Amino acid sequence: MSLFLGVDIGTSSSKGVLVDGDGRVLRSATREHAVSRPYPGHVEMDGEIWWAEFVSLAEELTAGRRIVAVGVSGMGPCVLLTDAAGTPLRPAILYGVDTRATAQIETLTRRLGGAEAILARCGSVLSSQAVGPKLAWLAEHEPETFGAARRLFMPASWLAYKLTGAYALDFHSASQCTPLFDTHTLQWYSEWAGPIAPALELPPLAWPGDPAGTTREPIAGIPAGTPVITGTIDAWTEAVSVDAQRPGDLMLMYGTTMFLIATVERPFAEVVTSPAMWGTVGAYPGTRNLAGGMATSGALTAWLRELTGADYPQLLAEAEASGPGARGLLMLPYFAGERTPLMDPDARGIVAGLTLSHTRGDLYRAALEATALGVRHNVEALRAAGAPIRRVVAVGGGTRGGLWTRIVSDVTGLPQVVPAVTIGAAYGAAYLAARTAAPVSIADWNPVAETVEPDPANRAGYDELYGLYRDLYPATRTIAHTLAARQRPRA
Known part of the structure; x- marks a missing residue:
């Protein structure tokens, strides 16, 4: 063998x-x-x-x-x-x-x-x-x-x-x-x-x-x-692992950070660029990508887990019970600054709408929704730059349990296919190693296991929340930058 x-x-x-x-x-x-x-x-x-x-x-x-x-x-x-x-x-x-x-x-x-x-x-x-x-x-x-x-x-x-x-x-x-x-x-x-x-x-x-x-x-x-x-x-190895390096593909990597890779379909000699995203060479010869990355996603949920002392199954169950909109909470997930499309290392996390009646489940739900809202912002920037998005593939530890992927599909309106193996980059690295020994196909190795469809009943509420999300950053940017300056080590 x-x-x-x-x-x-x-x-x-x-x-x-x-x-x-x-x-x-x-x-x-x-x-x-x-x-x-x-x-x-x-x-x-x-x-x-x-x-x-x-x-x-x-x-x-x-x-x-x-x-x-x-x-x-x-x-x-x-x-x-x-x-x-x-x-x-x-x-x-x-x-x-x-x-x-x-x-x-x-x-x-x-x-x-x-x-x-x-x-x-x-x-x-x-x-x-x-x-x-x-x-x-x-x-x-x-x-x-x-x-x-x-x-x-x-x-x-x-x-x-x-x-x-x-x-x-x-x-x-x-x-x-x-x-x-x-x-x-x-x-x-x-x-x-x-x-x-x-x-x-x-x-x-x-x-x-x-x-x-x-x-x-x-x-x-x-x-x-x-x-x-x-x-x-x-x-990029994760994108390989789930067969998401073809023109029109968008990979969403649910990891410590949320990462997005769109494969463009123009000739290789034609470089597609955007000042809000990263234009890169692809993992395979002849491919190019437009990519984006949020500064947090799993890092934010891990922080909340450590802060509250609850485990992930508890938090997911409580976030599910909280329901769409997290009972009136809105979070900016910029707890480590933000990468694309803001390119603002001095952005900071915001939680708006907090009351004494909110629970850790509401906060966890707001964090999941914040990353989904950030994905939507990135998707809009990718499309504006000319990247076609016809197929979205989800991978990474955050796909387990299903709630996070459902929220992302509801917020973005995009279906996501989830392959049978979502273990991620290590699997993609093994596949690339196998290609040195014999012709193998990642589509055969890792077929689609399920498709997550957006729930139309949640679209209007999330559209409204997205508008508030986009307004909250410019409304608080000056304050966030001032606080970021105070957090830097003094010379």
């Missing part, structure tokens, strides 16, 4: 799956972890944790089994800097949830000729999601560390490097290294990359499913000589 290992390094946990050649999940395991938040807006993680958890997962999953190929995936875009020998110099700076580089975003935008010039070259404007401003922050605030840095890794490329010794990055991840990458030529753009990262040896590029190399020695039950794919960022 051909067996494939897939491992994904996520924000709140690492997941691994052992899959056979027909796509059946034989074993799975999880290792929970926490990010570090040393200052408001700073979100980091020790890269050595990624490797330690990979080894732990592999040892558990491969015990007594022979692995044909290994798939890797991880959150991103992240900034893990190492010296020339591959030794990490500091904890990795995470993706758009880390908002430290706001000043560098403004400075680089001016220096490089303005947002329109960056958008035209790179497919995205500079935002908290971009790698370039975080490198500029390190150069300014940690010059000794930055001066010693020679290599740039993300979780997937770090695992591939540890396994094979190959220093490489995939084209998709590179396309999120704005403004270092030219989305037209699919090459590093030395004119901008050179001044921003003069000492870094930027990695050679490959497609996510391409082999990075083979294991140099037996590791955690994986034989020497086992192929390891290059891998990519988790949201």
